[in-house]
Amino acid sequence: MVYVSIAIRIEQISSGVFRVKSRVAVPCLNRLERGGRIKAGVASDGETTDRAKYYLLTDSGRKALKDETREWAARFAAIARIMEA
DSSP: OHHHHHHHHHHHHHSSSOOHHHHHHHHHHHHHHHHTSSEEEEEEEESSSSSSEEEEEHHHHHHHHHHHHHHHHHHHOOOHHHHHH
């Protein structure tokens, strides 16, 4: 299931710091899709009848990610300055 794969990947990338439950991932992915940030598709490996759902960032999603990454970086830098004070 794609939600499980996404949750596992997030946990791997974050070295276990972030653990995403599928009951949380599903509404988040649905909200991002409704907002035009991601587009869902279905793929088949061609050899079996198994189908997998996948998600791609849209242009709007890429812009939002870039903007939010910049905002988080500014917040992180501000917190680091406060912690050093």
